[in-house]
Amino acid sequence: KLYEDVADLPRLEYDYVVVGGGTAGNVVANRLTENPDVSVLVLEAGVSNEGVLVSEVPFLGIDLLAPTGPYSWNYTTTPQKGLNGRAISYARAYLLGGCSSHNDMVYTRGAQDDFDRYAKLTGDEGWSWNQIFPYFLKNEKWTPPADQHDTRGQFNPGIHGTAGPISVSLSGFQWPDFQRRIIQTTEELPDDFPFNLDMNSGQPLGVGWVQSTIGHGERSSSATGYLAPDFIQRPNLDVLLHAHVSKLVNVTQHQGKPSFGGVQFRSGASLFVAEASKEIILSAGSIGTPQILLNSGVGDHNTLHALGIPTVLDLPSVGQNASDHTYFGLTWAVNSNDTIESITQNATRFNAASEQWNTSRTGPFVFAQAGTHAGWLRLSQNSPVFDIHPDPSPGPGAPHFELLRPTPSVVSLFILLPVSRIHFSQGGSVTISSGDPFANPLINPGYLASEFDAIALREGVKLAQKFFSASAWHGYLGAPTINLAAMNATEQMATLRANVDMSPRDATYGVVNPDLTVKGIAGLRVIDASVLPIVPGAHTQAATYVVAERGADLVKQLWT
Numbered sequence: 001k002l003y004e005d006v007a008d009l010p011r012l013e014y015d016y017v018v019v020g021g022g023t024a025g026n027v028v029a030n031r032l033t034e035n036p037d038v039s040v041l042v043l044e045a046g047v048s049n050e051g052v053l054v055s056e057v058p059f060l061g062i063d064l065l066a067p068t069g070p071y072s073w074n075y076t077t078t079p080q081k082g083l084n085g086r087a088i089s090y091a092r093a094y095l096l097g098g099c100s101s102h103n104d105m106v107y108t109r110g111a112q113d114d115f116d117r118y119a120k121l122t123g124d125e126g127w128s129w130n131q132i133f134p135y136f137l138k139n140e141k142w143t144p145p146a147d148q149h150d151t152r153g154q155f156n157p158g159i160h161g162t163a164g165p166i167s168v169s170l171s172g173f174q175w176p177d178f179q180r181r182i183i184q185t186t187e188e189l190p191d192d193f194p195f196n197l198d199m200n201s202g203q204p205l206g207v208g209w210v211q212s213t214i215g216h217g218e219r220s221s222s223a224t225g226y227l228a229p230d231f232i233q234r235p236n237l238d239v240l241l242h243a244h245v246s247k248l249v250n251v252t253q254h255q256g257k258p259s260f261g262g263v264q265f266r267s268g269a270s271l272f273v274a275e276a277s278k279e280i281i282l283s284a285g286s287i288g289t290p291q292i293l294l295n296s297g298v299g300d301h302n303t304l305h306a307l308g309i310p311t312v313l314d315l316p317s318v319g320q321n322a323s324d325h326t327y328f329g330l331t332w333a334v335n336s337n338d339t340i341e342s343i344t345q346n347a348t349r350f351n352a353a354s355e356q357w358n359t360s361r362t363g364p365f366v367f368a369q370a371g372t373h374a375g376w377l378r379l380s381q382n383s384p385v386f387d388i389h390p391d392p393s394p395g396p397g398a399p400h401f402e403l404l405r406p407t408p409s410v411v412s413l414f415i416l417l418p419v420s421r422i423h424f425s426q427g428g429s430v431t432i433s434s435g436d437p438f439a440n441p442l443i444n445p446g447y448l449a450s451e452f453d454a455i456a457l458r459e460g461v462k463l464a465q466k467f468f469s470a471s472a473w474h475g476y477l478g479a480p481t482i483n484l485a486a487m488n489a490t491e492q493m494a495t496l497r498a499n500v501d502m503s504p505r506d507a508t509y510g511v512v513n514p515d516l517t518v519k520g521i522a523g524l525r526v527i528d529a530s531v532l533p534i535v536p537g538a539h540t541q542a543a544t545y546v547v548a549e550r551g552a553d554l555v556k557q558l559w560t
């Protein structure tokens, strides 16, 4: 059941307490409560996703991405060396479903090479592409687009799940002229921009149709999917909103290891403790999870000591090695009236679109503004960057960057995502600077921290320009609307992960073992995006879902 007020909660003792009702947390809660003998409490700091129109309507999702507002944690990064010392706003979802309730809904699994590298880095074949693949299918429910258009040639039905909780579909609204030009570009410049029938096959390179976590014209999130009415009504599952977790408490020793028996959280003006008899599972995401570990005395001893936090376990890797994709927008004017702006800046069309969505879940409002297509591309093998920097990608089948978000707009926007972390020392970090567990953490995504990132970004800009140089765009594309030389470069891409890294069981670095248990602590696991050892060359919600699906199985295996 979903609770808004702690006073209504039937109890404060459960088998499992899951911290964070986000993308991963709700998966774990759902799968564990498949067993009616098991009880689970989810503690979520944010608000309900119910009735939040900007979360439900794909077209309006872009409004949610503002880093401030009622559905955001309102974070700011530390000054970024790679951005000339600028600090930037950093969006993180503050509502049930976490980032799956506010993200761009782009569905990308990543490359086979990404997961095979995870298997290598953790020493656990269970994280390899072949063994993780069934979890993609388990998570997904392939759904016809809202406009029921003929999708042949736009995806490969053989690699999609049909019965999972998360709906995935191709766009249910079309921009025919614009889309035709994209496909024409893949035919005109196939060496640089080959067509890829389905970028979710494990071989993402090329340009293909974007798939989104949308079903029947609405956003599909971990809240709407994994906490759907059939699941949230389970008598063994309680979800408490407005429950801001501060730290883990009640330390005892269990088989020679420290163990936390309780989770302290703030609800209203008061503090409460929820107890877990089996495990506490941290699913608070790449910022919340390391912050809670540090608040609890699990982290670098010197940092903790300086802040007056007693060390429970000296684990220096907590919050380190963070990385994020970098976002860079290029814009052009277009000679067309069939644009996003023709809806957003025309009250009559906007209201008509709204009405159409309300009555039939069709029309422009089912379109997620993340774009109709995406391209996953590599630097040329002969690029001089490889003379000064080893190739950071996990293999020849993985991209160095993405060209995303070609949308029929007054501006056509591209995003570039250099994917370059190859060594732990290159990462950013999430840490704390205060003994107050409710103070905002210090978030350093390490944007453009490595020379490789900057060079790859420059090469990506050239590729984006080349894409639009195809004759397919003649007469359509106007002048660039930005002056590249005067640009400040990069905004948040917000796929931050890898600061509670998985590492082999016997490794002296890392935070969690391959089974996601926290090293050196009993009864504590991390199941969210923060455990991925290196950011995948993809948007990260699909990877997070499979981490959570496998993570839940690992918990079940231990306790049954």
Ligand SMILES: Cc1cc2nc3c(=O)[nH]c(=O)nc-3n(C[C@H](O)[C@H](O)[C@H](O)COP(=O)(O)OP(=O)(O)OC[C@H]3O[C@@H](n4cnc5c(N)ncnc54)[C@H](O)[C@@H]3O)c2cc1C
Binding pocket: 019, 020, 021, 022, 023, 024, 025, 043, 044, 045, 046, 065, 091, 092, 093, 094, 095, 096, 097, 098, 099, 100, 102, 103, 104, 105, 106, 107, 108, 243, 244, 245, 246, 283, 284, 285, 286, 287, 288, 289, 292, 370, 493, 494, 495, 496, 528, 529, 530, 538, 539, 540, 541, 542, 544
């Ligand atoms: C702006 C933005 C756009 C994105 N777009 C895409 C996209 O289009 N496609 C894609 O694949 N990926 C996208 N991502 C990335 C993807 O959504 C995330 O990587 C993924 O959802 C992370 O899941 P998670 O479970 O680790 O964390 P989250 O989903 O963030 O869940 C963490 C939950 O824990 C809660 N929490 C945190 N701290 C506490 C605390 N102390 N007490 C209680 N609760 C707490 C949070 O409120 C949140 O609900 C985007 C991310 C952002 C931020």
